[in-house]
Amino acid sequence: MSVHEELTSVQRCLDDLCRSVGRLERQMGSGGLDIRRVRTDADHLRESVALLREAASAAGALRRPDLVAIPDTPYDTTLWTDSDDEGLGARDRHAP
Numbered sequence: 001m002s003v004h005e006e007l008t009s010v011q012r013c014l015d016d017l018c019r020s021v022g023r024l025e026r027q028m029g030s031g032g033l034d035i036r037r038v039r040t041d042a043d044h045l046r047e048s049v050a051l052l053r054e055a056a057s058a059a060g061a062l063r064r065p066d067l068v069a070i071p072d073t074p075y076d077t078t079l080w081t082d083s084d085d086e087g088l089g090a091r092d093r094h095a096p
Helices: 003-028 033-062
Strands: none
Touching: 003 033
């Protein structure tokens, strides 16, 4: 299964969980600490899955970068007329 399909499956299970918690709240009352804790945990799970969906869509967008073609032709040497040879120092001085 793909990540998208797995997240959809998790979302369906969370929807079932939230419906079940809603039924429990109606039967037991929503004022108890235990049922409020279960409701809060279910809501946190829903938020976490939403964050996972965002991360998965961002990761999917990052996995496919645009390719940049680099030509085989030599670079224009005038680009480096004002620079020193790397690691060798200036042309008119001796290396240490």
